Amino acid sequence: MSRGTAVVVGGGIGGLAAAIGLRRIGWDVTVLERAPAFEDVGAGISMHANGVRALDALGVGEAVRAAVRPLYTGGTRAPDGRLLARMDGAALERRLGTPVVGVLRADLHRVLREALPTGCVRTGEEVTGLDGLPDADLVVAADGVQSRLRAELFPRHPGAVYSGTTVLRAVTERPPLGPIDDLALTWGPGAEFGHLVFVDGRVEWHAVLDVPPGVRHPDSLAEMRRRFGGWHDPVPALLDATRPEDVLHHDIHELRTPLPAFTVGRVALLGDAAHAMTPNLGQGASQALEDAVVLAARLAGAPTVTEALRRYDAERRRRTQSVARAARQAGRMGHGLTHPLATALRDTALWLAPSELTLRAALRHADWAPPRLR
Structure with missing residues (x-):
């Protein structure tokens, strides 16, 4: 369709990506962000091939690659360190052209901001x-x-x-001593601890707890040491490499009831506004990036905004709600299990699963091809 004008409400990863995509098809775009200024805070993102491909479609893939670390080694473990399932980043790269990558959220956000012209993003705009x-x-x-x-x-x-889980996370002040897996996850009864390594050697760790909403601790790092200090290496070392003031704590909310549509009139919902999901598959940011690419592509290829939004809704609602269900189920089978028999059965099933089956599970959502924007 002919060029148009768009207002994007929200200057997060999804909103900035949408603005980039719309500008690539010739639209005039204004982004309204309620924060008075962008602060380079937050933790990290593990991104599968679908997210990387979306960034390539938006024209910022190479800039982001300069800030990412390929994640080749790791897997899922029990609290005593037993390896239950191995992550084969090299196999993912052979199948998809890229392994999983780790990037600081602040670095990704900075690259997206820098891809937009001065004045496109207006901060301090409460909508x-x-x-x-x-x-x-x-x-x-x-x-x-x-x-x-x-x-x-x-x-x-x-x-x-409220999803039933709260997440504490931080980026270590320094790289930990000794060798460490690139990307790892450990499941214990009612709890999860994971980490990913960045290009500068520092590590983001996260701890997921099944607790009531609103629970907070006077000293979050001390609570992490109490809960996870007896787990396998390098969990204690990561906590030791963290400053108490760097620990972030957020309750996780999700759209458990799917929306009946992602569009109403001239409005398109995108990212967490459309399909907020639990982080168990590491797909939240990638799905928002996919949204941005598809929205721009459909607007470029349809005769009217109404028809473009109809196509966007039909394409994105089914996929994202499927990913959200899978993420919720992964959480239930991970930190959501508390009974010793249930966790033992899960661990045994993971250990016995063929490597090809594990690989296929990783490919299920990562193998996505973006539409062309031009």
């Missing part, structure tokens, strides 16, 4: 509803898990709910 937005042919609601625009468009939808 409480559709009224008052600048006139535009398209509104992209990329305003996150607690999306105000989603609540306005779907007033009867329950919105995001």
